[in-house]
Amino acid sequence: MREMKFFDAAASVGLPASGGPGYADSRALLDEMDHYGVDSALIQHASVREVGSEFANRRIAAVLAEPANESKRLIGVASILPVSCEREQPDARTFFSWMKANGFAALSLYPSSHRYLPNRATLAPLLDEASERSVPVLVRICDFDNRWTGVVAFLEAFPKLRTILYDVGLWGADRLVRPVLETFPGAHFAVGDYWVPEGIASLVRKYGAERLLYSSGIPDFNHGSMMAAIRCAQIDENAKKQIAALNLERLVKEAEL
Amino acid sequence: MNKNLSIWEQEGTLAAAFWKNGKLDFPVYDMHGHMGSHNAIYMENCEVDAMAEHLRRAGVKHLVFSHHHALHSPEFRNRDAWNMIRNQDGLFRLYLAINPNFPATIREDLAAFDEFSPLVIGLKFLADYHHVKVTDKPYEAAFEFAEARSLPILFHTWGGSPYDGADVMLEAVKRYPHVKFFLGHSFSGDATGVKRLHEASPDNTWFELTSLPGQRGVIERIVRDAGADRILYGTDLPWFDEFQGIGGVLSAKISDAAKKAILCDNAEAIFGKNW
Numbered sequence: 001m002r003e004m005k006f007f008d009a010a011a012s013v014g015l016p017a018s019g020g021p022g023y024a025d026s027r028a029l030l031d032e033m034d035h036y037g038v039d040s041a042l043i044q045h046a047s048v049r050e051v052g053s054e055f056a057n058r059r060i061a062a063v064l065a066e067p068a069n070e071s072k073r074l075i076g077v078a079s080i081l082p083v084s085c086e087r088e089q090p091d092a093r094t095f096f097s098w099m100k101a102n103g104f105a106a107l108s109l110y111p112s113s114h115r116y117l118p119n120r121a122t123l124a125p126l127l128d129e130a131s132e133r134s135v136p137v138l139v140r141i142c143d144f145d146n147r148w149t150g151v152v153a154f155l156e157a158f159p160k161l162r163t164i165l166y167d168v169g170l171w172g173a174d175r176l177v178r179p180v181l182e183t184f185p186g187a188h189f190a191v192g193d194y195w196v197p198e199g200i201a202s203l204v205r206k207y208g209a210e211r212l213l214y215s216s217g218i219p220d221f222n223h224g225s226m227m228a229a230i231r232c233a234q235i236d237e238n239a240k241k242q243i244a245a246l247n248l249e250r251l252v253k254e255a256e257l
Numbered sequence: 258m259n260k261n262l263s264i265w266e267q268e269g270t271l272a273a274a275f276w277k278n279g280k281l282d283f284p285v286y287d288m289h290g291h292m293g294s295h296n297a298i299y300m301e302n303c304e305v306d307a308m309a310e311h312l313r314r315a316g317v318k319h320l321v322f323s324h325h326h327a328l329h330s331p332e333f334r335n336r337d338a339w340n341m342i343r344n345q346d347g348l349f350r351l352y353l354a355i356n357p358n359f360p361a362t363i364r365e366d367l368a369a370f371d372e373f374s375p376l377v378i379g380l381k382f383l384a385d386y387h388h389v390k391v392t393d394k395p396y397e398a399a400f401e402f403a404e405a406r407s408l409p410i411l412f413h414t415w416g417g418s419p420y421d422g423a424d425v426m427l428e429a430v431k432r433y434p435h436v437k438f439f440l441g442h443s444f445s446g447d448a449t450g451v452k453r454l455h456e457a458s459p460d461n462t463w464f465e466l467t468s469l470p471g472q473r474g475v476i477e478r479i480v481r482d483a484g485a486d487r488i489l490y491g492t493d494l495p496w497f498d499e500f501q502g503i504g505g506v507l508s509a510k511i512s513d514a515a516k517k518a519i520l521c522d523n524a525e526a527i528f529g530k531n532w
Contacts, residue, residue, distance in 0.1 A: 196301070222471060
């Protein structure tokens with residue numbers, strides 16, 4: 001097991017307003033990760049869509065600062081908002097400095113839940129800077145209006161951005177994912193709900209292992225099933241290690257905050 | 258259990274064996290599959306040979322399936338699906354796809370059931386897609402055929418569905434006590450469906466797992482509500498990957514005995530060890 005590290009690209013911490021399952025703090029999430037052998041995780045707040053970016057970012061900063069995360073196995077994802085709304089969205093330089101100081105390494109956006117348009121008029125100063133600095137941006141498909149239409153428009157607006165597409169839905173997304181991987185070289189795909197038979201091997205053959213990332217989707221999903229799928233995929237051992245952890249480690253390392 | 262080790266590293270467990278070998282040392286039975294292309298999804302590995310290779314690699318002894326085209330077009334018949342699998346050493350077993358909108362086809366297919374045996378082992382109802390309630394008249398002939406022979410019927414079931422949700426199936430299990438009700442997807446999205454069906458009719462209901470392994474806490478809930486001995490493993494192959502599915506069962510926080518029951522023992526209790 002230890003010959004393969006796992007770095008989860010899509011985990012949540014915090015208690016959802018729905019009363020559904022969740023992890024109250026870093027200790028609870030780390031215990032669950034240890035149960036399955038997951039080494040690290042990018043974490044977002046479970047209620048970021050409902051409670052908003054400001055609260056979620058502060059809560060994630062507090063979780064990252066907990067003693068249980070002393071080894072920094074958990075790394076934060078900061079949710080962004082329109083740059084015109086200055087009280088809640090600081091300028092890029094200030095925001096990235098705050099992220100670095102508090103253990104964040106990636107951005108996310110929820111344009112549908114947070115009611116804004118994910119285009120250049122709304123986000124250019126922030127995301128152009130993120131492109132320049134190679135800061136990865138998590139793109140949750142179902143939180144864009146018109147889903148894939150909205151996502152493709154977003155990627156066209158910010159073609160140099162490093163993105164991590166996730167939460168594509170269980171029911172076969174190849175007709176949607178593959179054109180995006182072909183068209184946008186900065187797009188990466190977190191495979192947590194990509195349960196296609198021999199699908200990981202097929203994507204590796206076509207687009208290379210470096211475009212794929214392990215993700216769990218916890219707390220809706222457990223860590224284990226996609227660990228097994230990657231472990232048993234018909235790809236070479238190096239490709240498995242890349243998908244399991246090395247690709248995301250590289251993306252985090254290359255983010256210049 | 259050593260708390261310093263992950264589930265994949267616990268010596269002597271099913272999870273550790275699967276992690277090491279990529280398969281288990283007992284046969285796995287996938288009780289919910291399909292075959293063929295699909296209107297809404299790109300399926301690279303949906304034909305006989307590719308599916309067979311995937312199943313054998315994962316250590317699946319039988320996949321029981323209904324063909325997509327037989328379910329969705331009257332121009333493709335169950336006999337066509339049967340002909341596709343006759344030379345596959347029994348790896349594939351078939352549910353006769355029942356489309357309630359074509360009663361003459363149902364009559365013809367049921368009349369050929371014995372000819373199709375032993376590769377055909379039961380029937381498949383897809384009421385949500387055919388928009389006919391399971392308890393309505395168009396399904397009666399197929400139900401009565403299965404009732405007389407105590408056959409399994411695999412139902413697509415879904416939480417809240419007016420065609421095959423828990424309320425509908427409660428009526429059906431009482432009406433046909435000798436039918437083996439394989440409740441596909443276990444009323445996905447309805448956290449009380451399994452418990453209600455199991456309490457109402459514990460002897461002729463089994464809960465099938467397609468799309469659920471990997472969803473956190475769901476298998477654990479079904480084990481609590483119905484018992485591990487009432488659960489059947491399934492993947493919808495070619496929709497979902499066997500390694501993800503088996504990995505999802507092995508990742509559930511249940512005993513190894515319960516995991517083996519789901520993947521193997523329960524199917525053998527119904528069909529025997531040499532089916």
